Amino acid sequence: MTFEEGALFKKLKFLFWVTIFLNSFLLFLVEPMFGRMILPIAGGSMSSWNVALMCFQVLLLGGYMYTHYLPKLIGFKTYMKVHMILLIFSAIFSFVFFKVRNFTVNTNSPSWDVIRILLSTIGIPFFAVSTSSTNFQKWYSLDQKESPYHLYSLSNSGNLIALIGYGLVVEVVFGLKNQMLLWNILYSIAVAIGVYIGINVYRSLDVSNFVEVSEQVEYGKKEPIGLNRKLYWLLLSFIPCSLMIATNSVLDNVINVNHIHYFWLLPLIIYLIAYIIAFSRIKLLDIQVYEKLAFWSTIVALMILFTKLNIYVYVVSLIALFFISLVCNLYVVKDIPHESNLTEFYMYISIGGALGGVFASIIAPLIFNNVYEFPITAAMFLFLIYFGHKKDLIDKLYIEPWECTLLFIAGLSIVILKGMSVISITLLLVLATLYLIRRLFTYSKTRFINLILLIVITSVFDYALLRNNEYMVRNFYGVKTIIKTDYTDKDDEKFELVNLVYGNTLHGSQFEKGSEYEFEALTYYDKEGSTVGRFFTSNNDNIDNVGVVGLGVGILSALSDETQSWKYFEIDPQVIEIAQNPSYFTMMEKHKHEVVLGDARITLEAEEDNSYDVLVLDAYSGDIIPASLLTKEAVELYMSKIKEDGILFFHTSNMQFDLRPVLSKVAETLQVDCYVDTEKSEGIVITSRSEWIMMTNNMQLVPDAWTEIESYPNFEIWTDDKYSISTVMKDN
Secondary structure, three states, X not given: OOOOOOHHHHHHHHHHHHHHHHHHHXXXXXXXXXXXXXXXXXXXXXXXXXXXXXXXXXXXXXXXXXXHHHHHHHXXXXXXXXXXXXXXXXXXXXXXXXXXXXXXXXXXXXXXXXXXXXXXXXXXXXXXXXXXXXXHHHHHHOOOOOOOOOHHHHHHHHHXXXXXXXXXXXXXXXXXXXXXXXXXXXXXXXXXXXXXXXXXXHHHOOHHHHHHHHHHHHHOXXXXXXXXXXXXXXXXXHHHHHHHHHHHHHHHHHHOOOOOHHHHHHHHHHHHHHHHHHHHOOOOOOHHHHHHHHHHHHHHHHHHHHHOOHHHHHHHHHHHHHHHHHHHHHHHHHOOOOHHHHHHHHHHHHHHHHHHXXXXXXXXXXXXXXXXXXXXXXXXXXXHHHHHOHHHOOOOOXXXXXXXXXXXXXXXXXXXXXOOOHHHHHHHHHXXXXXXXXXXXOOOOOHHHHHHHHHHHHHHHHHHHHXXXXXXXXXXXXXXXXXXXXXXXXXXXXXEEEEEEEOOEEEEEEEOOOOOOOOOOOHHHOOOXXXXXXXXXXXXXXXXXXEEEOOOOOHHHHHOOOOOEEEEXXXXXXXXXXXXXXXXXXXXXXXXXXXXXXXXXXXXXXXXXXXXXXXXEOOOEOOEOOHHHOOHHHHHHHHHHEEEEEEEEEEOOOOOEOOHHHHHHHHHHHOOEEEEEOOEEEOOOOEEEOOEEEEEOOHHHOOXXXXXXXXXXXXXXXXXXOOOHHHHEOOO
């Protein structure tokens, strides 16, 4: 394969750069776009994003395999024809199928439906885009004037700009329909450029000797790649990809960041930044420094993860992800093969990434009842460093000065931030064991004794933290834990309190079976001390039918009257099983209220219009409330299900977002009165401030304590097509 003195590639060089960047940009622009589309359909779970990421990684692998094997099977020139046809077909497919449509998801097995929807909308275009970067790098390398590997940084830069630009610009400016239209237009431009380059490259090939010397002339003699080296590449790409998705799950279960894909994107952005730095070969620090930073950030992340200190887990996990990804990719860069193995190299890197995605998003939720994939993947990295430096270990009995300083600052910070509490003392003890961990990386006879001591300490520490956990289960929607705690009333009588914790959020509490407080409404729902409790206590005679979106443990049933009909709408089957299990909670056993499984936006459609006196929206997770349940279309649905004089309640208590502008604007558009109550709720167990918003045209049922919500004339109404979480963030 020959070219006329590189003249063609001088002519096309800029177009190569443009199309590689544009395809990479589109590749990662469509990912959050699809996440935004699937979010309301799949119940807003973080797992929907993780499954989508896994599916994207598998498609990326398919693209690399297509690029690597197909030219060998059908010949390079025929392959170029096939690829250009694929590009044109994928652009047509995208315009026809990648648009907003009505999809449904099976709540018992949503992962497979997420995959089905992804493949039927963006599968073929994404596959085609995933091949483009490698293809054009390969074609670019045919000139043999310069290595194509630096283009990998250009490619990743396009990925990074797409992810950052989506949250800051694209979603804010465009509705979902226009986002998809914009993507289709840009993709058509990328296809046109790609086909133009392909035609010019195809015409420049030396046909006479192509068949016989395609591989040898194209690259020279290929470098042999052994099995161990391929497995090494797999491991180096498996660890950061698995850890990236595991970090998403950690963030979801520790600080409940679901429903806001800005947070979902942070691990992916950090993962890409590490790739860019590694492949750009920017040498800011020696790799040994990065290894130590990765090692210590991993240890600190695991230590804090065990104690669930929310914001610290969030920050340190991301720091650990960055340094682990950076070190793994620096190892990859050190082992980059000759350009002749370009597609094979990318293929094995992609296989490792796909396996990491499958493990963290599909296998882990099925076999683990908690987010154990994070410490497992982190441990794999620690062993990677250990065995990678086994021959270089030296016997030294001291910690380096900068490491000692780091430990001192960490210990001092714990005391300052947490005081001399049980947690801080525990953390200090764990911090002291870090010396033992450091000794694992020294060559001495005590290394294995230290390892045994660490296993014992970790086991005891885990038992101390988990001893109150009565039950733990996990599925697509997250980790649910039942924790029993002791409670002493004002008469010094002790009771056992059973709590359902969803991730890191309390989703309901009930006193032990047989106690005098067993069927009391607790936390936000106290009969006399809470906003919603006072309303039901005062108006039960005027209420016949009640609907509640979000079950928890069914604690709202404590406010019900025997003559009333109540119906719950819950998307998570495990929550229903827990709430109806009398071994833990008895509220539903007493009241026998109906529970409907499924997404409330879908299941409410089947309910009779004008049938409810009160409809309560209580489907929240932590400080986040699903945006898809607050759009104009969603509220229109709710209003159609309540009677003309009915009431719509929204539980909007959170510390991060002010949702009053959202509901005020929707109420104004739908011409219904909107009120807010922020009175302090004083319950039997806790005293807390809660916020409830009411929509109704029945002035007689509005308590005096409620005030009409203010108008927000400049606020853009939320619709299914367009809404932005950034517009309601509080200035904390």
